[in-house]
Amino acid sequence: PRAVLLSDYAPYPFEIDEVRLTFRLDPHATRVLARIAFRPNPAAEPSRTMRLDGEALKLLSALIDGEEVEPRLDDTGLTVDVPDGAFVWEAEVEISPADNTALEGLYMSNGMYCTQCEAEGFRKITYYPNRPDVMAPFHVRIDGEAPVLLSNGNPVHFGEAFAEWHDPWPKPAYLFALVAGDLVAHPDTFTTKSGLPVALNIYVRPGDEGKADYAMDALKRSMRWDEETYGREYDLDVFNIVAVDDFNMGAMENKGLNIFNSKYVLASPETATDRDYELIEGIIAHEYFHNWTGNRITCRDWFQLCLKEGLTVFRDREFTGDQRSHAVKRIDDVVMLRARQFREDNGPLSHPVRPSSYIEINNFYTATVYEKGAEVIGMLKRLVGDEAYHRALDLYFERHDGQACTVEDWLAVFQDATGRDLHAFSHWYTQSGTPRLRVLEEFEDGTYTLHFQQETPPTPGQDEKGPQVLPIAVGLLSPEGDEIVPTTLLEMTESEQSFTFEGLSEKPVPSLLRGFSAPVILDRATSTEERAFLLANDTDPFTKWEAGRALARDVLIRMVTDDAQPGPAYLDALERVARDDTLDPAFRSLALALPSDDDMAQALADGGVTPDPLRINAANRALNQKIAEHLSDVLPQIYEAMEVVGPYTPDPKAAGRRSLRQTALALMSRTDGGKRAARQFETADNMTEQMGAITCLVRIGEGADQLDAFFRQWDHDRLVLDKWFALQAGLAKPGDTADTMRRLTEHPNFDWKNPNRFRSVIGGIAGNHAGFHEPSGAVYEQVIDWLVRLDPLNPQTTARMTTMFETWHRYDTDRQEMIRAALGRLRATEGLSRDTGEMVARILG
Ligand code: DPP
Ligand code: ZN
Numbered sequence: 001p002r003a004v005l006l007s008d009y010a011p012y013p014f015e016i017d018e019v020r021l022t023f024r025l026d027p028h029a030t031r032v033l034a035r036i037a038f039r040p041n042p043a044a045e046p047s048r049t050m051r052l053d054g055e056a057l058k059l060l061s062a063l064i065d066g067e068e069v070e071p072r073l074d075d076t077g078l079t080v081d082v083p084d085g086a087f088v089w090e091a092e093v094e095i096s097p098a099d100n101t102a103l104e105g106l107y108m109s110n111g112m113y114c115t116q117c118e119a120e121g122f123r124k125i126t127y128y129p130n131r132p133d134v135m136a137p138f139h140v141r142i143d144g145e146a147p148v149l150l151s152n153g154n155p156v157h158f159g160e161a162f163a164e165w166h167d168p169w170p171k172p173a174y175l176f177a178l179v180a181g182d183l184v185a186h187p188d189t190f191t192t193k194s195g196l197p198v199a200l201n202i203y204v205r206p207g208d209e210g211k212a213d214y215a216m217d218a219l220k221r222s223m224r225w226d227e228e229t230y231g232r233e234y235d236l237d238v239f240n241i242v243a244v245d246d247f248n249m250g251a252m253e254n255k256g257l258n259i260f261n262s263k264y265v266l267a268s269p270e271t272a273t274d275r276d277y278e279l280i281e282g283i284i285a286h287e288y289f290h291n292w293t294g295n296r297i298t299c300r301d302w303f304q305l306c307l308k309e310g311l312t313v314f315r316d317r318e319f320t321g322d323q324r325s326h327a328v329k330r331i332d333d334v335v336m337l338r339a340r341q342f343r344e345d346n347g348p349l350s351h352p353v354r355p356s357s358y359i360e361i362n363n364f365y366t367a368t369v370y371e372k373g374a375e376v377i378g379m380l381k382r383l384v385g386d387e388a389y390h391r392a393l394d395l396y397f398e399r400h401d402g403q404a405c406t407v408e409d410w411l412a413v414f415q416d417a418t419g420r421d422l423h424a425f426s427h428w429y430t431q432s433g434t435p436r437l438r439v440l441e442e443f444e445d446g447t448y449t450l451h452f453q454q455e456t457p458p459t460p461g462q463d464e465k466g467p468q469v470l471p472i473a474v475g476l477l478s479p480e481g482d483e484i485v486p487t488t489l490l491e492m493t494e495s496e497q498s499f500t501f502e503g504l505s506e507k508p509v510p511s512l513l514r515g516f517s518a519p520v521i522l523d524r525a526t527s528t529e530e531r532a533f534l535l536a537n538d539t540d541p542f543t544k545w546e547a548g549r550a551l552a553r554d555v556l557i558r559m560v561t562d563d564a565q566p567g568p569a570y571l572d573a574l575e576r577v578a579r580d581d582t583l584d585p586a587f588r589s590l591a592l593a594l595p596s597d598d599d600m601a602q603a604l605a606d607g608g609v610t611p612d613p614l615r616i617n618a619a620n621r622a623l624n625q626k627i628a629e630h631l632s633d634v635l636p637q638i639y640e641a642m643e644v645v646g647p648y649t650p651d652p653k654a655a656g657r658r659s660l661r662q663t664a665l666a667l668m669s670r671t672d673g674g675k676r677a678a679r680q681f682e683t684a685d686n687m688t689e690q691m692g693a694i695t696c697l698v699r700i701g702e703g704a705d706q707l708d709a710f711f712r713q714w715d716h717d718r719l720v721l722d723k724w725f726a727l728q729a730g731l732a733k734p735g736d737t738a739d740t741m742r743r744l745t746e747h748p749n750f751d752w753k754n755p756n757r758f759r760s761v762i763g764g765i766a767g768n769h770a771g772f773h774e775p776s777g778a779v780y781e782q783v784i785d786w787l788v789r790l791d792p793l794n795p796q797t798t799a800r801m802t803t804m805f806e807t808w809h810r811y812d813t814d815r816q817e818m819i820r821a822a823l824g825r826l827r828a829t830e831g832l833s834r835d836t837g838e839m840v841a842r843i844l845g
Contacts, residue, residue, distance in 0.1 A: 001834045006303040006356040012129050013047035014038040016136035017086075021126065025113055025144035025180055027098035030106065031060075034093075034126040036136075039086035048084070052127035053077040053120070056105075058094040059127070066090075071127075078127055091127055100124070101753065101793040109246035110205065112181025113146070114259060118252060119302055119361045122173035133300045133404040135170035146180040148203060152255045154237045167255055169235065170402060172298055177254030179203070179242045186212035190223050192233045198223075202265065203242040211266040214277055214650060215241065215284050222285040225319050230393060232292045241265065241284075245718060248755055248796045249365070251283050253290030260287070263719055263756055269648035271720050273688040274655035281323065286316040292397065300404045302361040306353045306429070307410055309365075310373020314381075317374060324652040327541035328586045334516045334542070335590075337375065341367035342521070343602060345434045347806045348845045350459035354407050354429040359838040362796050368432070375519040376428045382471045382489065382517055383425070384418050392417035424493055425469045433459040435468050439524040443507040448476070450490075450510065451498045454520070460845070467495045473517035473540075476501060476508035481537035487514050509533060514540040521606070528554065532573040541587060548577065548591045552623070556600055559619040561609060566623055571630040578634050585642060586656030589663045592627075594620060597769035598807075605810040612812070614734055617770035621670075628667040638664040639676070648686040655688075662692040669696040674703070681706050691723060698731045721749055722760040729764025737771030738778040745786065752790065755797045762786055766804035773811065777818035780805075784822040787836070788829050795833030802826070802839040820844065 017037040024031040040046055054077045062069050062080070065087050071080035080089075100107035105124025106115050115121065123130040140151040141164045149158075152175070153167025183203040190198045200219060202212040219241070226232040236256045247261035264283040267276055293315065294308035321329040344350060344367050351364070353373045358364055381389040396413045403409075407429050411422045438453040452472070456465035470492040476485035485508070490499045501508070509530060513522055531554075534547035551570050558564035577583065577591045595603070597620055601611035628635065642661035644654045669677045674697045681693035694710055697703030707728070714720040725744055732740035744750060744761050751757045762783060765772050772779055783804065791798040808819040826832070827840045 001359050001837070003357045003359050004302075004361075006301070006354075009301055009303075011041060011044040012131060012134050013041055013044045014050060014082075014129070014134075015041045016129075016134060018139065019136045020139045020141075022141045023143065023178060025097075025142065025146070027108060028096045030095050030097055030113075032093050032095060032126045034089070034091050034128070036089045036128070037086065038082070038089060048082060049079055050082045050089075051077060051079050051129070052089075053123035053130040054093075054127040055123050056095070057124070057127065060092040060094060061090075063090040064088070077123065093126055095125065102795060103246055103248050103755070104796060106178065107246075109244050110181075112179065112183065112205075112244070113144070114179050114181075114242065114244050115177050115254075116248065116252060116259065117176050117254070118174040119365075120174070122176055125176070128173050130173055131301065132172040132174060132298050135172050135298070135402075135404060137170050138165075138167045138176065140165045140167075140178065142178060142180060144180045146182060148179070148181055148183040148185075150177075150179040150203070150240055150242065150257055152177055152257050154256075167236075169255060169296070171255050171295060172404065175253070175255045175295055175298075177252070177257040177259055179257065179259065182206060183242065184209050186216055188216050188220065190220055190234070190239075192223075193227045194233060196233075196237075198234050198236070199238045201238070201240045203240065204262070204266065205243070205245075208243065208262070208266055211268050211271070212243070214267045214272075215260075215265045215280050218281040218284040219288060221281075221323065222288040222319065225285070225322065226289060226292070226315075229318070229322075230292070230315070230390075230397075232397070234291065235296070239288075241287075245756070246754055248794070248800075251287045253287040253294055255291070255295050258287045260284075261756065263722070266719060267650070269650070269686040271687050271714075271717060272650075273691050274650060274658055276687075277650035278320070278324070278652075278655070282316050282320050285319045286312055289315045289319070296402065297397070297400045298404045300406050302358070302364070303354055303356065304406050305361075305364060306369045306373035306376075307405060307407055309370045310353065310375075310377055311410075313370050313374035314377040325584060325586060325656075328584065328590065328656070330515060330542050331545050331587075331590050333371075337367070337371050337519060338602075339596065339599065341371045341519070342434050343598070343807060344368055344803070345372070345432060345459070346602065346606075347809060348460060348843050349803065349806050349839075350432045352430050352432045352462075356430075360799070360835045362835055363799055363838055372519055379428070379469075379471050379518055380414060380422075380425065382473070383469070383491065384414065384420060388418045427466060427468055431456065431465055431468065432462055433457055433465060435470070435518075435520040437470065437472075437513075437518075437520040437522050439510075439512060439522065441510060443504075446502060446504050448501045448504050448508055449498050450474070450500075450512075451496070452490075452492055453496045454492065455495070460842070467493065468518075469493050470518045470520065472512065473514035474499075475511040475514055475538075475540060475543075476504075477511060477534075477537055477539075478508060479506060481533070483539050484508055487540065489517070509537075511538050511540055511543045513543065513546075515542050516546075526550075528567070528569045532569050535573050535591075536576055545587065545591055548573065549595060552594050553600070553603055556595065556616075556619050556623060557603060557607070557609075559623060560600070560604065560612070560615050566626050571627065574627060575631055575634065578631055578638065584656060585660035586652070589656070589660040592660075592663050592667075594623060598767075601769065601807070601810055610812050611810055613770040613773040614775070617734065624667065625670050628670040631667060632671065635664045635668050639668065648688075658688050658692075662688075665692060666696050666699070669700055674700055678702075678706070681709075687720070687723075691727075695727060695731070698727055701733065715749065718754075718756070722756050725750070725757065726760040726764040729761045730768050732765075732768060732771045734770040734774045737765065737768060737774050738776070738782060740771075741765055741779060741782050745782075752786070753793060755794065758786075758790065758797060759801070762801055763804075766801070772804065773815060775814075777815070777822070780818055780822040784826050787826055791826075791829065791833050791836050792831065795835035798833065799835035799839045802836060802843060806843055808843070 020035040022033040071078040104121040142149040149163035151165035157164035186202040188200040243262040243265040251260040433456040440451040442449040472490040538544035604611040677696035684690040
C-alpha cells in the first residue's frame with residue numbers, strides 16, 4: 001500500500017452544489033441512489049476526467065446529465081470522462097450492511113442500520129470524492145420499514161416507511177450519517193441564546209429507556225456552555241443522538257446526528273460508575289462542540305486532524321473543569337497524557353501532532369493528535385492570555401466559517417489577532433517526541449536563578465530536533481512555606497536559558513511547571529524533603545499533587561532496584577494529605593494513588609534500568625501494603641466520614657467523596673482480608689460502590705463468590721458485563737493471566753465481534769502490566785491469536801489493539817524476542833489488513 005503525503009495535497013477539480021441520496025434499505029441488498037451536481041472548481045487545475053472513491057460497491061448504473069456512461073472501475077474507485085462545465089452525476093449501487101463487520105460505512109448493529117463515515121467510510125456507501133475539503137449540502141431520502149429513520153439536518157418529509165432529511169450546511173462526507181431501527185426517543189428541547197427552539201432527542205434501544213437522562217442533561221449544559229464561553233450557537237431545528245452497541249470508537253460528531261458508542265450514553269445509578277458519568281458528560285460535550293470546531297470549520301485534509309480534535313479536546317477539558325474541578329481535571333488529564341501520549345511518543349509509533357504521511361488514516365486517531373494536540377492549544381492560550389485567545393477564536397469563526405482549513409490558517413488567526421510571531425511555536429505541530437527539561441538552580445546575594453536546558457530525543461524519521469517554545473509557569477515559596485512569588489510565566493525559546501528573580505532574602509523553593517504548563521518531562525535532582533515540603537505547602541494543586549507523585553515514584557524505583565523500604569518522610573507526608581480535611585476529597589484520592597506499573601516501567605527505562613514487570617508489581621503491592629499499615633488509624637475514619645447518605649446522585653461532589661472512600665477501602669482491603677469490601681458489596685445500591693467493592697476483593701485474590709453473584713445479577717446488561725470481563729482480565733495475577741484469558745475468551749458471553757467486549761478482555765489484559773508481560777510469553781501469543789482472528793472482520797479495532805506492544809523496546813531481550821516473534825506472526829498473516837499491516841510495520845521499526 002502506498003503512503004499518502006501531506007506534500008502531495010492538491011485541491012479537488014470539482015465542487016458540489018448538492019448531493020441527493022436515496023436509500024432503499026435491505027440488510028443484504030441496500031440500494032443507494034446518488035444524484036450529485038458537480039461543477040469545475042475554479043481553484044483547481046481543470047480536468048475532463050473525474051475520480052470518485054468507492055470500495056466494496058456493486059455499481060448498477062451510472063449516468064452523466066441523464067446519459068448512461070461507462071466508468072473505469074478499480075479496487076478503490078472509478079474514473080469517468082466528464083463534460084466541460086457543470087454536470088449531474090447519477091449512480092445506483094448495491095451494498096450489504098449485514099455483511100459489514102468492519103463497522104465502517106453502513107452496517108448493522110442489533111438489527112439497526114447505522115453508519116460510521118469518519119475518516120473514509122462514505123466510500124463504502126456510494127462513489128464520491130471522499131475527502132474533507134469537498135463540502136456540500138445533503139438531501140437524503142430513506143425508504144425502510146423501521147419505525148425510526150434518521151439522517152443529518154432537519155426533517156422535511158415523513159410518511160409510511162420513508163423519511164426525508166435536508167442538511168443545509170455544506171459538509172464533508174465524513175459527517176454523513178444514517179440510522180434506521182426500532183428505537184425509543186428520549187426527547188427534550190433547548191432554546192438558543194437567539195431564541196431559536198431546538199428539538200433534542202437521544203435514541204436508545206427498547207429496554208434502555210430511562211438511561212439517557214444524564215446524557216441529555218450533559219447535552220443541554222454543553223449547548224449553554226458553548227454559547228456562554230465561545231459565543232457558539234446551535235444551527236439546526238433538531239439535534240439527535242443515537243446510542244449504538246457495536247462501535248469502533250467512542251462517538252462521532254455527524255452533523256445534527258451524533259452516533260455514540262452506547263457506553264458513553266447509557267447510565268443509571270445501578271449500572272454506571274461515577275467515572276462512566278464523567279466520561280458521558282465529557283464525550284457528549286466533545287461531540288457537541290465539534291459542531292463548530294470540526295463541522296462548521298472542518299479540515300482541509302486528514303493531516304490536519306488535530307485542527308478539530310486537539311481544539312475540541314481542549315474545549316471539552318475546559319467544560320469539564322468548569323462543571324467539576326479544574327484542579328482534579330488537570331491532574332486526571334496529565335495522568336492520561338503520560339500514560340498514553342508520552343508512552344506513544346517514546347516508542348516506535350511516535351509522530352508529530354500533524355503527521356506528514358500515513359498509509360491508513362484510521363491509525364492516526366491517536367493520543368498525540370488528540371491529547372498532545374490539546375496541550376498545544378493550552379500552551380498557546382497560556383502564551384497569549386485568555387482575552388487574546390478568545391479574540392483569536394472569534395476571528396477564527398468569523399474568517400473560516402464554512403471552510404476546510406489547515407494548521408497554518410489556525411496559527412495565522414492567532415498571529416493576526418495578537419501580533420505575535422508564531423513561527424517558532426508552530427514546531428509543536430511538526431516535531432515529534434517529548435522534550436526533556438533539565439533544571440538547575442543558583443542563589444547568590446538575593447538573586448535566584450533557574451537554568452533550563454531542553455532537549456527532544458530522536459524519534460522515527462526525525463533525528464535532529466530544534467528547541468520548542470515552552471511556557472513554564474513557576475511560583476516560589478519561602479522555606480517557611482509562604483508563597484513569595486506567585487505564578488509567573490517564563491517563556492523558554494532556546495535550548496538553554498536562564499531566568500532570575502531578584503530581591504529575595506533567602507533561597508526559595510521553586511514550584512515548577514505549575515498546571516503542567518508544557519507537555520515535557522521535567523528532570524530535576526531534588527530531595528525527598530523538598531518534595532514532601534511541596535506536597536504540604538504548594539498552592540498550585542497540580543504541582544502539589546505532582547510532588548507526591550514524584551515521591552511515590554522515587555520510593556518505588558528504590559524498592560525495585562535496591563529492595564529498599566519506604567521511608568518515614570514519604571509515609572508521613574502521605575498521612576498529612578490523608579488527614580487534611582481542608583483538601584477536596586477528589587484531590588486527596590488522587591494524591592493517595594500510586595503511579596501505575598506501566599508508568600513505573602517507563603520511569604525505570606528512562607533511567608536506564610530494564611523494567612522487570614513482576615518486580616514492579618511486587619513493589620506496588622508492597623508499597624500499598626505499607627501505606628495501608630501506616631494509615632491504619634485514619635483510613636477507617638475516612639471510610640466512615642466519606643459515606644454519602646441518601647439516594648445516589650452523579651454530581652461531582654458526591655463522586656469525589658466516593659472516590660476518596662474507595663481509595664480508603666482499597667487500602668484497608670490489603671490488611672483486613674476484604675472484610676469491609678465484602679460488606680460493601682452486599683449493601684451497595686449503585687454501580688460505583690458495587691464495582692469498587694468487587695475490585696478490592698479481586699485485587700487481593702478474593703471475590704470468587706461475588707464475581708458469580710455479579711454475573712448472575714447482570715448477565716442481561718452488555719455494558720455491565722463488559723466491566724465484569726475487564727475486571728478479571730485487568731486484575732489476573734501474573735501466573736494466572738494466560739488461564740484467565742483463556743477462561744474469559746471461552747466464556748459464552750465473550751462476543752468477540754463486539755468491539756466493547758473484545759476491548760474489555762484484550763484491552764483489560766493490556767492494562768494488566770505484569771500479567772501481559774508474564775515471563776513465558778504465553779499471553780503475548782494468545783493476544784496475537786485474537787488479533788489474527790479479528791483482523792479480517794474488523795481491521796480498525798485490530799490495528800488499534802496492536803499498540804499494546806508499542807513498548808517492547810523497554811524490556812529484556814527474552815521478552816523483546818518473544819514480542820517480535822509474536823508480532824512477526826501477525827505480520828505474516830495471509831491477507832492482513834492495511835490498517836494492521838501499517839501498525840505492525842511501524843511497531844517493529
Ligand atoms: N471525530 C470523532 C471524535 O469525536 C472520532 N471518533 O473524536
Ligand atoms: Zn473529536
